[in-house]
Amino acid sequence: MHWTAFLTCLLTVSLMNQVSGLETVTGKYGDTVEIPCNNGRFTEEAVPLVKWKYNNDGNILVKNMGQNASISNDENYKNRVSIKNNLGLIIRQVTMADQKTFTCMVVGTADIFEYPVELVIYKVPSQPQITNQTTTMAVGKLTKLAQCRTEGANPAANITWFKNKTPLMADGAAIKITAAVVVDKETGLSATTSDLEYTAVKEDIDASFTCQVQHIRSANMDSSPLIFTVNYPTEKVSLQVVSQGPFNEGDNVTLKCMADGNPPPSSYIFYMKGEKKTVENSNTYTLTNVTRANTGEYKCSLVNNEDMAESVSITVEYLDVALSTAGRISKRLGESFEVTVDVKASGTPQTSWRKGNKDLNRLLKFDKLKYSDSGVYECVVSMAGLKKTQTFELIVQGSPVIKSLTKARDGNKNKVLSCEAEGFPKPTVQWSVNGTDVGETAYVDGKVTYKITIVPKVNLTVSCTVSNALGSVNKSIDVSPHLKNNKSDQTVLAVGIVFGLIVALIVMGLAYWLYMKKFRQGSWKTGEKEDGSAEESKKLEENQSQKADV
Structure with a gap:
């Protein structure tokens, strides 16, 4: 009953394998892989005999129930294989030579069953490598730019070219892409190359080209960006004034001639008001120490094509x-x-x-x-x-003039005289008396004031004489001695004045009394009456009047 059940099971599994097709196992190149026997449904305790082989006649190992596996002398596997408890075959360090069909043959008491398994080996490709790279492209000319290569892959890798991260599509004319796959005879691994031929346009200046390696068993890998120099002929010439204007006489003015071609021309012709100057290995020309005569139009052109030119006007301010x-x-x-x-x-x-x-x-x-x-x-x-x-x-010159001559008291016995003069050149001063020179004021707008201090003992007339190269003038002022200014002096002065007035009154009164006395005595001597005739009275008044005048 045990063996009958076992054979029934084997038949069922065999039918299932026939229906589902050939089983496939994928292994990584250089790794260890396990190839299952009937998907691992068996164990060594339940199978009398199992045998692993490849390509129908290549024996690898045989295992009898209860015994160790017997490994064949096949040079390809005798040191790399073993069997598991579930009858699976272990292969170490797989290579492309192991990519084949392996068969697990199970022998029962009444029948033999085989379970083939396809082993597929994969290998991730290497990073992309750029070779045969050029450096320049000419506009309008198909140029082979570079070759992109990757190797050591299984299955073979694919290569795609990009410009500015946009895939390039070959059109057979402006863009040509040639791909090739070569399989190494020893390892069985593939190397893929892709050659890019490209026709540049002016807009390709600074364009970035890359190649990308694509593989079903790895992420996409990009090469380093490639930058090419794009050469194209000059189509336009421009002339610039490098120096900042406005330009004044004595300035330097630098002119710069530029062409839009690549590479740019190394030499230019500068036209300067009728003169023509060829400048080698430079595109600038400097006008030094310009004058108003440099005002005008300037032009530059290509050496090999003077019709391709540009002009600019320069104005020199003066x-x-x-x-x-x-x-x-x-x-x-x-x-x-x-x-x-x-x-x-x-x-x-x-x-x-x-x-x-x-x-x-x-x-x-x-x-x-x-x-x-x-x-x-x-x-x-x-x-x-x-x-x-x-x-x-x-x-402004003028002969001297004395604007004022004044005197003032300084609080003591001193008198300060000030002589204000006007004139140019600056007038000098000469005083008619000696004194202490107080000094002079600042000479501003043709005016100066000289001062002198004196102590007069008696009444003086002091002269101020000012002079310069154009003449002289003088002016005088009276100066009297200084009186003490105290209360006792004032009192003495007041008493003297009052006393004088009193004496004068007494003298006048006495004279009047004497006169009257004499007149009356005379009348008494003659014995005349006091109230004499009118004629006598008039004569008496005339006599008195004459005496008073004396």
């Missing part, structure tokens, strides 16, 4: 300033004076005047010069980044 007077100018006080400015410029200038640190919002015209008009004048003319400055010094 500014000339001249004053109607210069240096140091001397004028007399009260004169009229005017300064004119002659400006020659390439544009519209702005003119301003300054005296010292002060801006003058007017033209430089004087109807009557004053000493305060003396000074250094600065004319500033500016335009478009240009600035010119012209200066001159105006000196």
Whole structure:
């Protein structure tokens, strides 16, 4: 009953294998693989005999129930195989030579059953390698750019080319892709190569090309990006002014000629106001220390094609300033004076005047010069980044004049005399008396004040004489001695005045009394009546009047 059940089971499994087809096992190149016998449904305790073979006649091993497996002397497997308890075949370090059909043959008491298994070996390809790479492409010309290669694969890998991450599709004209697969006779592994031929356009400048290896048993692998130089002929020439304008006289102006071809031309022709200059191994030309004469049109062209040219205009700004007077100018006080400015410029200038640190919002015209008009004048003319400055010094001269001569008391017995003078050159002073020189004030706008301190003993007339190269003048002032200014002096003075007035009154009264007394005595001597005739009375009044006049 045991063997009957076993044979029934074997028959059932055999029928299932026939229906489902050949079993397949995949193994990685160089690894250990297990090939199952009837999907591992058996054990060594239930099978009298099992035999593993390949390609129908290649014996690998035989195992009888209860005994160790007997391994054949096949050079391919005698050191690499073993059998498991479930009758599966173990093969170590598989190679492409192991990619074949292995059969598990189970022998029963009444029948023999075989279970074939197809072993498939896979191998991941190597990273893509770029060979036979070129460096340049010419626009419009089909050029072989590079070869992409990967090897050691099973099954063979596929290669795809990309430009800027977009797959390239061969069209047989502008793009050609040639792929090849070569199998190594010893290892059985495949090497795949792909050659790319490409027709460049100008837009391919800085384009990035890559190749990608694709395999069913690994992720996609990309090569390093490839950048090619794209060569194309010049179609246009341009001329630039490198230096920043506006340009002023004395500046340097650099011209730069450029062509859109690649590689660019190494030499150019520059045309400069009738002159032609060929520049080798450079595309620039510099005009040094330009003047207004350099204003005009400039052009550059290719050496081998002068019709391919470009031009540009250059303007050199200039500014000339001249004053109607210069240096140091001397004028007399009260004169009229005017300064004119002659400006020659390439544009519209702005003119301003300054005296010292002060801006003058007017033209430089004087109807009557004053000493305060003396000074250094600065004319500033500016335009478009240009600035010119012209200066001159105006000196207003005049003979000296004494504006005032005053006296003051300093609180003691001293008198301080002040002589204010005006004139240019600066007047000097001479006093008619000796004294202590107090000093002088600052000489500003032609004015200066000299001071002297004196102690007069008696009444004085003091003269101040001021002079310069144009003349001299003097002025005098009376100075009296100084009286003490205290209460006792004032009291004595007041008493003296009152006493004098009293004495005067007494004298007058006494004179009047004497007169009256004498007159009355005379009347008494004659014995005349006091109320004499009218004629006598009139004569008496006349006599008294004459005496009073004496």
